[in-house]
Amino acid sequence: MGWVTEHAPTGAEVNACVRCGLCLPECPTFRLTGKESFSPRGRLMAMSAVADGVVEVDESFAGIMDSCLQCRACEVVCPSLVPFGRAMEGARAELAAQMPSRTRTARHLLVGRVLGSPGLLRMATLAVKVGQKTRVVRVLPSLLRSGFAGIRPVKPVAAQPGSTYRALGQRIGRAGFVTGCVMDVWFSDVHAASIAMLQRAGYDVVVPATQTCCGALAAHDGDVKDTHRLAERNVVAFANVDVVAVDSAGCGAHLKDYKHWAGQAGELFSKRVFDITELIDQAITSGRIPKSSVDRGPVAIQDPCHLRHVQRIVDAPRNILRAAGYSPVEIDPDGRCCGAAGMYSLLQPELSHQLGAAKADQVRQSHANVVASANPGCEMQLRSHLGKGYEIVHPVELLWRAVQEDDR
Amino acid sequence: MWPRSYRAGLPNTRSSLDEESACLCIPEARAWHEPDRLMTLIGDLREILGPDRVLSEPLERYLYGTDGGMARGEVIVVVLPETAGEVSDVVKAAKRHASPIVARGAGTGLAGGAAPAVPSVVVSLTNMKTIEIDLGNRTAWVGPGVINLDLSKLTRSSGFHFAPDPSSQSACTIGGNVANNSGGPHCLAEGTTTSHVLAVEIVTADGEVVLLGGPAPDPIGLDLRSVVVGSEGLLGIITRTLVKLTPNPLDVRTILAGFATMEDAVATSSGIVARGVVPAALEIMDQKMTRAVENFVGAGFPIDAAAILLAEVAGHPAAVEAEARLVEQVANENHVTSLRVAADEVERAKLWLGRKSAFGAVAQLAPDYYLHDTVVPRTQLVATMQKIYEIAERHGVLMLNVFHAGDGNLHPLVAFDASVEGQLDIVHAAMEEVARVCIEAGGALSGEHGIGLEKRDLMPLLYSEADLDAQARLREAFDPDGLFNPQKVLPAGSRCADLGRPIPAGAWL
Numbered sequence: 067m068g069w070v071t072e073h074a075p076t077g078a079e080v081n082a083c084v085r086c087g088l089c090l091p092e093c094p095t096f097r098l099t100g101k102e103s104f105s106p107r108g109r110l111m112a113m114s115a116v117a118d119g120v121v122e123v124d125e126s127f128a129g130i131m132d133s134c135l136q137c138r139a140c141e142v143v144c145p146s147l148v149p150f151g152r153a154m155e156g157a158r159a160e161l162a163a164q165m166p167s168r169t170r171t172a173r174h175l176l177v178g179r180v181l182g183s184p185g186l187l188r189m190a191t192l193a194v195k196v197g198q199k200t201r202v203v204r205v206l207p208s209l210l211r212s213g214f215a216g217i218r219p220v221k222p223v224a225a226q227p228g229s230t231y232r233a234l235g236q237r238i239g240r241a242g243f244v245t246g247c248v249m250d251v252w253f254s255d256v257h258a259a260s261i262a263m264l265q266r267a268g269y270d271v272v273v274p275a276t277q278t279c280c281g282a283l284a285a286h287d288g289d290v291k292d293t294h295r296l297a298e299r300n301v302v303a304f305a306n307v308d309v310v311a312v313d314s315a316g317c318g319a320h321l322k323d324y325k326h327w328a329g330q331a332g333e334l335f336s337k338r339v340f341d342i343t344e345l346i347d348q349a350i351t352s353g354r355i356p357k358s359s360v361d362r363g364p365v366a367i368q369d370p371c372h373l374r375h376v377q378r379i380v381d382a383p384r385n386i387l388r389a390a391g392y393s394p395v396e397i398d399p400d401g402r403c404c405g406a407a408g409m410y411s412l413l414q415p416e417l418s419h420q421l422g423a424a425k426a427d428q429v430r431q432s433h434a435n436v437v438a439s440a441n442p443g444c445e446m447q448l449r450s451h452l453g454k455g456y457e458i459v460h461p462v463e464l465l466w467r468a469v470q471e472d473d474r
Numbered sequence: 475m476w477p478r479s480y481r482a483g484l485p486n487t488r489s490s491l492d493e494e495s496a497c498l499c500i501p502e503a504r505a506w507h508e509p510d511r512l513m514t515l516i517g518d519l520r521e522i523l524g525p526d527r528v529l530s531e532p533l534e535r536y537l538y539g540t541d542g543g544m545a546r547g548e549v550i551v552v553v554l555p556e557t558a559g560e561v562s563d564v565v566k567a568a569k570r571h572a573s574p575i576v577a578r579g580a581g582t583g584l585a586g587g588a589a590p591a592v593p594s595v596v597v598s599l600t601n602m603k604t605i606e607i608d609l610g611n612r613t614a615w616v617g618p619g620v621i622n623l624d625l626s627k628l629t630r631s632s633g634f635h636f637a638p639d640p641s642s643q644s645a646c647t648i649g650g651n652v653a654n655n656s657g658g659p660h661c662l663a664e665g666t667t668t669s670h671v672l673a674v675e676i677v678t679a680d681g682e683v684v685l686l687g688g689p690a691p692d693p694i695g696l697d698l699r700s701v702v703v704g705s706e707g708l709l710g711i712i713t714r715t716l717v718k719l720t721p722n723p724l725d726v727r728t729i730l731a732g733f734a735t736m737e738d739a740v741a742t743s744s745g746i747v748a749r750g751v752v753p754a755a756l757e758i759m760d761q762k763m764t765r766a767v768e769n770f771v772g773a774g775f776p777i778d779a780a781a782i783l784l785a786e787v788a789g790h791p792a793a794v795e796a797e798a799r800l801v802e803q804v805a806n807e808n809h810v811t812s813l814r815v816a817a818d819e820v821e822r823a824k825l826w827l828g829r830k831s832a833f834g835a836v837a838q839l840a841p842d843y844y845l846h847d848t849v850v851p852r853t854q855l856v857a858t859m860q861k862i863y864e865i866a867e868r869h870g871v872l873m874l875n876v877f878h879a880g881d882g883n884l885h886p887l888v889a890f891d892a893s894v895e896g897q898l899d900i901v902h903a904a905m906e907e908v909a910r911v912c913i914e915a916g917g918a919l920s921g922e923h924g925i926g927l928e929k930r931d932l933m934p935l936l937y938s939e940a941d942l943d944a945q946a947r948l949r950e951a952f953d954p955d956g957l958f959n960p961q962k963v964l965p966a967g968s969r970c971a972d973l974g975r976p977i978p979a980g981a982w983l
Contacts (some may be wrong), residue, residue, distance in 0.1 A: 086542055086833055091645050099602075101529070110536045146836075147769075148837075
């Protein structure tokens with residue numbers, strides 16, 4: 067049967083691979099298993115086997131695609147410039163179309179509906195809140211319990227929909243602030259810090275009320291219809307801003323890829339999207355945000371895959387930490403995935419757990435007890451694997467704290 | 475159940491494989507379609523390794539049918555052993571079932587060495603990753619699945635590295651390096667893998683674990699270690715290797731020079747060696763290759779130059795200074811158009827990343843490529859390169875060149891689209907001419923990639939019947955049934971003579 071949707075991996079995408087194998091050592095799942103079917107090259111070969119009519123889209127194919135973290139570390143080292151992430155999203159779209167099994171429907175409901183709906187998300191949040199208050203977590207199965215352990219205490223929303231926060235000092239532009247789905251309610255401190263620092267960087271910060279979930283998780287899961295719907299809504303919501311500021315690396319990576327989901331308007335939109343670390347780093351470089359002279363000690367730095375491999379942002383979070391008076395400590399020269407990877411920790415718990423444990427070990431070896439991570443998924447994964455005694459925060463939060471301390 | 479048969483076509487081997495078995499003592503392509511036979515084999519293997527390390531799903535097997543080359547073969551089942559004992563048990567089981575065995579590392583080879591020529595059990599050694607470092611002796615025992623660069627990374631802080639550095643070193647395994655006697659840019663000064671191997675542990679065709687060589691540099695008896703290095707999986711399965719560790723140089727300088735003609739670049743490279751300096755590396759890329767590479771790496775390669783020379787000198791700072799000056803001087807004498815010294819380690823790493831990504835970068839131009847690995851004497855480089863470009867022009871194919879200029883190891887490469895009817899035949903015809911030209915210039919067929927399946931039928935261009943017969947006898951001595959990697963390296967008819975005949979005088983062993 068081959069491919070059935072217009073989102074399928076294209077011949078050009080898949081044939082761009084010459085099987086040189088340079089991606090293999092960069093792939094976290096290949097490193098763990100040593101199996102070709104857990105490698106980018108193997109996954110591309112499986113896609114071309116479907117395209118060539120050698121195999122059908124079946125359970126075996128689904129297994130090979132499902133094990134992918136979509137961390138896209140392979141893209142960085144690929145001299146053939148294979149757009150692996152796009153091809154994998156295409157393969158997931160095919161799986162969703164050709165194998166709409168019950169588990170897939172449940173996932174579709176979560177990523178396509180709940181995350182895009184404030185009402186439904188509020189209900190989920192309430193459940194989390196009750197869970198945190200009553201310590202009901204202790205009776206949950208271990209898998210859910212570890213996920214629960216990664217969540218910050220729920221706080222009131224920091225970025226009020228429809229509000230505007232005025233620039234402090236010289237005004238350089240208007241930033242539309244992406245509240246995201248889980249970020250908004252579960253990571254409100256990160257939002258508070260991001261908005262405060264954007265104001266200091268000279269931006270009027272607006273929070274468009276009509277914005278919705280970026281659609282990254284839906285895209286990664288092959289949920290084409292919802293991905294389109296969410297992208298088109300955001301393009302309209304952020305029509306009147308100079309820059310779109312986002313403080314979740316995973317959302318940012320997807321927002322920068324809207325050309326696949328909202329056509330030309332999406333491409334134009336993507337050009338205005340910046341990760342918060344990029345905007346703040348620019349402001350530090352141009353002197354709009356002062357550097358602290360206080361020595362605040364070491365911070366272990368964790369590079370979210372969608373910041374480092376997809377958006378190729380490496381220096382900005384480090385510069386921010388230095389400006390805040392911290393010394394960034396490198397924990398992983400290879401920048402390997404922590405295993406959070408969106409829904410991966412729920413769908414592939416074993417591999418996710420091994421990667422999370424390895425990342426936690428790297429943090430422990432660094433002897434720093436503060437970890438900076440610019441992505442909510444990574445933060446939750448780190449928190450649940452590190453346990454007590456470690457603080458995991460967004461780099462911009464550390465800068466905001468330093469600025470407040472220095473102001474006093 | 476034996477699933478539907480996959481395309482087992484081997485696009486690079488035009489001679490029919492079926493005619494050959496009689497001569498090479500290779501088991502006939504047996505009827506693996508009989509479900510019973512397959513299921514008992516799989517059952518036996520599961521008994522040894524458990525279900526997780528025996529891959530029998532059709533799609534999983536398909537992924538192991540090929541490597542970095544173009545050939546694709548049929549895989550009966552894939553196994554992932556973790557110890558020499560397990561490899562031994564797997565070999566015994568396969569032998570009991572008269573099944574051929576193909577050993578495999580990361581599958582980055584470029585000659586089809588890991589693509590089964592006949593339906594085979596594929597032994598993936600990627601999970602044999604033990605490393606025992608002995609800094610006192612500057613050696614390490616490494617499993618065959620250890621990635622080349624991982625060993626160097628691990629020993630870096632102690633001041634050592636593993637010298638052979640194939641372009642694929644970030645991915646390829648040391649087992650594969652040993653099997654192919656791999657080279658790399660820095661093998662100009664340091665020698666290829668064979669110069670860095672003290673001992674090899676293999677599992678023989680009988681399933682016996684034997685150690686060839688040892689910690690002493692020159693152990694008594696026949697030097698079977700050297701026989702196994704470069705034997706491309708035909709003599710045994712490597713389960714452990716004792717490798718030498720090389721001290722990191724005190725100082726290193728990397729020089730990037732651009733030239734208006736390929737001749738100038740080659741003359742510079744040969745000129746440097748002629749002055750008595752053997753740099754750590756001397757690499758040349760032509761313009762098309764440089765452009766593709768630069769597009770990926772953005773290292774500042776001069777894309778207007780017809781050819782670039784990447785030269786590296788390493789060693790004591792005083793020597794580095796003198797040698798770097800000499801490199802610049804010879805480049806100037808040969809009309810260098812641009813010259814840059816890497817300012818720091820970041821720049822240097824970027825230049826090398828570019829050079830080592832060359833083959834993959836070709837995919838930006840066309841979906842397939844076919845390359846040779848011929849070696850010619852340095853004095854013949856200019857004339858040979860001219861002939862290679864002429865051949866490409868005559869056949870109307872897109873030729874790119876990137877090569878180890880210091881030791882004359884060429885990688886003439888044609889980028890093409892195999893899905894266009896007739897293209898593959900044109901490419902084959904052109905590349906056979908290229909191989910002939912190189913051998914006529916006094917060269918060799920393979921510098922480092924191996925012969926595998928893809929270059930097998932070109933062997934008679936270089937070796938006489940007597941040479942091939944001798945090589946086939948050697949193989950028989952290790953593996954009389956032709957169990958390991960059958961129909962590789964030695965073309966059909968290599969072993970037609972009577973077994974009792976002595977090796978002819980002058981045979982090239």
